[in-house]
Amino acid sequence: MKKFYICVQSMFLWCVCLPFIISCGVKESQSSGKERSYPYQIVTTVGMVNDIVQHVVGEKAEARNIIGEGVDPHLYKSTRNDVAALLDADVIFYAGLMLEGKMADVLVKVARTGKPVYAVTELIDEKYLLQPIEFSGHYDPHVWMDVQGWIKGVAAVAQALSEYDPSHATYYKENAQKYRADLEQLHTYVLESMSTIPPSSRVLITAHDAFNYFGRAYGLEVKGIQGISTESEAGVQDINQLVDIIVARDVKAVFVETSVAEKNIRALVEGANARGKEVVIGGSLFSDAMGMRGTYEGTYMGMIDHNATTIVRALGGTVPDRGMQDNLPANKKR
Numbered sequence: 013m014k015k016f017y018i019c020v021q022s023m024f025l026w027c028v029c030l031p032f033i034i035s036c037g038v039k040e041s042q043s044s045g046k047e048r049s050y051p052y053q054i055v056t057t058v059g060m061v062n063d064i065v066q067h068v069v070g071e072k073a074e075a076r077n078i079i080g081e082g083v084d085p086h087l088y089k090s091t092r093n094d095v096a097a098l099l100d101a102d103v104i105f106y107a108g109l110m111l112e113g114k115m116a117d118v119l120v121k122v123a124r125t126g127k128p129v130y131a132v133t134e135l136i137d138e139k140y141l142l143q144p145i146e147f148s149g150h151y152d153p154h155v156w157m158d159v160q161g162w163i164k165g166v167a168a169v170a171q172a173l174s175e176y177d178p179s180h181a182t183y184y185k186e187n188a189q190k191y192r193a194d195l196e197q198l199h200t201y202v203l204e205s206m207s208t209i210p211p212s213s214r215v216l217i218t219a220h221d222a223f224n225y226f227g228r229a230y231g232l233e234v235k236g237i238q239g240i241s242t243e244s245e246a247g248v249q250d251i252n253q254l255v256d257i258i259v260a261r262d263v264k265a266v267f268v269e270t271s272v273a274e275k276n277i278r279a280l281v282e283g284a285n286a287r288g289k290e291v292v293i294g295g296s297l298f299s300d301a302m303g304m305r306g307t308y309e310g311t312y313m314g315m316i317d318h319n320a321t322t323i324v325r326a327l328g329g330t331v332p333d334r335g336m337q338d339n340l341p342a343n344k345k346r
């Protein structure tokens with residue numbers, strides 16, 4: 013299989029290292045003749061990656077996640093406990109394309125120990141990836157915003173797990189196929205919902221540039237106050253330019269993000285109001301982190317369903333009040 017380490021790790025050849033088994037799980041004989049204990053331990057960085065891994069790995073492994081709800085992965089620095097968890101893991105998955113920019117050093121160090129470390133975006137064809145000029149030659153990492161893009165990550169995880177644990181390759185493949193079918197349904201829902209927004213209102217203004225894949229896939233013009241990474245601060249000029257667009261295009265709603273501070277979006281609303289243009293905050297979107305663990309929005313499916321349903325409602329389209337499968341909370345402003 014094509015290697016899909018992070019770019020900085022590509023210099024390291026990955027060997028399939030069977031882990032030293034110390035837990036008391038079920039032991040099974042591998043095709044190589046060695047034994048593996050189940051469940052084995054996986055550590056992931058962001059929730060969206062964890063969601064794929066859990067669906068594909070099923071009961072064969074436990075998948076712990078490091079960066080929680082509402083936390084910005086662009087700025088996240090690993091703690092001592094995170095490093096310990098990464099070193100203890102049998103396999104590690106992260107998003108890649110520099111999403112976890114501040115964790116790169118740690119991931120490289122862990123990969124150097126010979127542990128399998130995978131970026132789920134690494135198998136995605138470069139032709140698919142967006143390369144915004146302002147991101148200095150790097151690819152836009154927010155691939156999960158296009159459900160069909162994230163489906164490519166499902167294939168990557170299935171492939172990685174099949175290499176790590178070949179005796180269950182068929183199991184991983186079947187799980188991936190089932191999840192993929194659910195995601196295809198989600199993609200159709202988002203596509204159909206977005207098409208109900210009047211064409212002149214298809215402008216999505218958010219706190220940072222996380223929605224470019226979303227806009228490309230679902231037909232919205234996308235503007236973020238901050239750039240691709242939240243590391244760079246927005247200036248007054250950025251806000252003023254967006255106020256111009258809000259006024260000129262008669263934009264009715266802008267959106268905050270759960271993992272990014274609201275101050276810039278509030279400044280935008282105030283700026284538009286000062287020019288006599290009424291614009292509201294259309295809701296809070298999950299951009300780089302999913303919702304609360306244990307809730308529907310704390311799953312990838314729920315995150316995207318929430319986003320699509322919120323956007324469509326605020327921009328004048330028609331969607332079911334509780335989303336694709338009636339799973340979103342009722343009576344919530346969307």
Ligand code: ZN
Pocket residue numbers: 086154220221222240241242299300
């Ligand atoms: Zn982001």
